[in-house]
Amino acid sequence: MTQAELILDAHDIHAWYGSSHVLHGVALQIARGETVGLLGRNGMGKSTLIRSLLGHVAQRDGQIHLFGRDMSRGKPHEMARLGVAYVPEGRGIFPNLSVRENLVMAARTPKDTGRDNQQDWTLDRVLATFPRLAERMTNLGAQLSGGEQQMLSIGRALMTHPSLIILDEATEGLAPLIVAEIWRVIGDIRAAGIATLIVDRDYRKVLARSDRALVLQKGQAVLAGPSQAVAADPALAGFLGV
Numbered sequence: 001m002t003q004a005e006l007i008l009d010a011h012d013i014h015a016w017y018g019s020s021h022v023l024h025g026v027a028l029q030i031a032r033g034e035t036v037g038l039l040g041r042n043g044m045g046k047s048t049l050i051r052s053l054l055g056h057v058a059q060r061d062g063q064i065h066l067f068g069r070d071m072s073r074g075k076p077h078e079m080a081r082l083g084v085a086y087v088p089e090g091r092g093i094f095p096n097l098s099v100r101e102n103l104v105m106a107a108r109t110p111k112d113t114g115r116d117n118q119q120d121w122t123l124d125r126v127l128a129t130f131p132r133l134a135e136r137m138t139n140l141g142a143q144l145s146g147g148e149q150q151m152l153s154i155g156r157a158l159m160t161h162p163s164l165i166i167l168d169e170a171t172e173g174l175a176p177l178i179v180a181e182i183w184r185v186i187g188d189i190r191a192a193g194i195a196t197l198i199v200d201r202d203y204r205k206v207l208a209r210s211d212r213a214l215v216l217q218k219g220q221a222v223l224a225g226p227s228q229a230v231a232a233d234p235a236l237a238g239f240l241g242v
Helices: 046-054 076-081 099-104 123-129 146-158 176-191 203-208 227-232 236-240
Strands: 006-017 020-031 035-039 060-066 084-087 164-168 195-199 212-217 220-226
Touching: 006 046, 020 035, 020 046, 020 060, 020 195, 020 212, 020 220, 035 046, 035 203, 046 060, 046 076, 046 084, 046 164, 046 195, 076 084, 084 146, 099 123, 099 146, 123 146, 146 164, 146 176, 176 195, 203 227, 212 227, 212 236, 220 227, 220 236
Parallel strands: 035 195, 035 212, 084 164, 164 195
Antiparallel strands: 006 020, 006 060, 212 220
16 A cells, blocks of 8 residues: 555554553554454454544554644544544444434535545435434434444444544444444445444454454454455454454
């Protein structure tokens, strides 16, 4: 990949929580329109890596470039303004705002982001993608099911017209029918050319729907490469505990 193709270029990422050294020199690159899977057992550093890249972890070190701009000490709002959308584990919707209010509060147009060649993720398009939300526009976030809240979180992220969307445990704790719906939407996001970083416990689906994958163990990268090669590596099962 050339530098011009890269959205995110991170090297030698270290992170600490207090005296606990959680990440040990991790590297991650994501190109325009590329889907990357981030895999590993619980507690191996996946969420910490995401939070470090976004600026949520104060004790971090390493080099982070977004669109070629040095964001090694970047703040979360700066990363968002540059086109990174985050769908966190736990969804992060506003429980006392309606579905409509949750969706439009952070909405931007492609012109706002400086990316006029992007397809327009209007409110109508998001509601067409998630018909359940269209039926619940006046409901408060707290009145939605877990699956509906996840749809709302993804829809809100899309309305910022991101160049990169990060999905942390996108299907955790959801009913099978909702899980299938979320994976369908992830496929739509990929087809729309939005670069995506996916964390999910269903590693088979992650590998089947990503271009490349990175596997973490104890805060270190232990496997990385094209998803098909990672899936075929005999060491994968041991790293994932399956």
